[in-house]
Amino acid sequence: MLSVPADQRVKSLLASTDYGKAVTVRGWVRTRRDSKGGFSFIEVNDGSCMASLQVIAEAALPNYESDVKRLITGCSVAIEGELRKSPAEGQPVEVLAKSITVLGWVDDPAAYPMQKKRHTMEFLREVAHLRPRTNTIGAVARVRNALAWAVHEFFQQRGFLCLHAPIITCSDCEGAGQMFGVSTLDPDKPPRTPEGKIDFAQDFFGRRASLTVSGQLEAETYALALTNVYTFGPTFRAENSNTARHLAEFWMIEPEMAFCDLAGDMDLAVAFLKHLFRAALERCPEDMAFFNKWIDPTLIGTLEHIINADFEHVPYTKAVEILEKSGKTFEYQVKWGADLQSEHERYLTEEYFKKPMIVTDYPKTIKAFYMRANDDDKTVAAMDVLVPKIGEIIGGAQREERMDVLKRRMAECGLEEKPYWWYLDLRRYGTVPHAGFGLGFERTIQFVTGMANIRDVIPYPRTPGSAEF
């Protein structure tokens, strides 16, 4: 059996005006409506688009009574027929069936969890293997795909090199979060050192290994040879975070640019986000219209506005002033030197500016050691892009390229130099100003689709206490 040709997918057939053409439709039945006039309407969906294709099954079909009349939601079919202009409202074309083959029935129809009516997202998570058959999750999958394509498109158009950073790493760098250990030692009786600790020297890698929390440091090494690079891969955080915007396993895009400062970093981030939003609107218009209708009626308007508007740029110190003058009472006090809390970020993006914003130049005490120190010696050249509802979607910085300053910062942060020997080598051999950022892919999908929970924009979400499927 050949795979389904692109011109035989439902999406192509619905756009076709090639009336009279012989076609074969393969997909899953969404619903069946019978007409006493001697035929049935079968809605077939194959995931190529939101819409289903209407098939007319006449009673003259040899298996009309035995098969067609038993079709219910979820059955898989292969239908040969003729493409026709539809005489009724609701669809441009339909297929008059010449033969209908049922490939797979639904066992125990009463127990099939997918129904024509809406389901709650909470329930769909319990049947994550079947939820791509729903309109919402199918649309999310298509938008996610369009965005993944657009990520590569954006960077490739600009001459960036795609870098595959390692998933397993032995550098427990930068304290971006708790890490998942990777080990082949027997958890019941691991080898011990004389001091009684687990002896990772006997482990697979000869030392303690983990799943990566970021490909940034590796990306820096390649940027300092190939100039402009980006990573796009899975990252892992073992934090016990239970929110609608955190996952233990998520995908991150991390560009890194040599000969680049914070201003260049910000420019790229803004252009990148606009490119992604535009791609979703242009390549998935039906799916986006669906989200705009059922999930968030302001969605498309907001995205179009962002594409055409400038992002607000506010230094951290200015942001603190705005918050102090806001007259709002916050649960957490606004104070220079303290990190911005969710409520502060929400006020700034949702109430004050009402659009995405970039906060830069944070106090060095709340940011990572590798961020470049500003001349005031109090702040660093960091930037966070904040968007309404989601909060931080991008975190980035110009990196500290000066060896002496970097070593001083590491000492301030209580970090040993030895494990970072290769990272320090970059400053030792041909160092250059460079900058980069990390974009959370799922948070971007959330923002683009309006989906409330991050668990519904990734096929199989991994969260604390939950890794079913």
Added chain:
RNA sequence: UCCCCGAUAGCUCAAUGGUAGAGCACCCGGCUGUUAACCGGGUUGUUGUAGGUUCGAGUCCUACUCGGGGAGCCA
């Protein structure tokens, strides 16, 4: 991890401490070029788990499990 809320039919939800119900799904019948069709009939339950209070618990109490919202951490 902390605070709050919830768990009843396959799904979405009702039910003063006193006989567990409706809509949808599914099955049967009717009707119609139908559009998550419509009309009539029918099947469906260890009320999340384990204890406790009570003549009597879906309902009150305790613990646990799972889910949701918010917070922290971050992308």
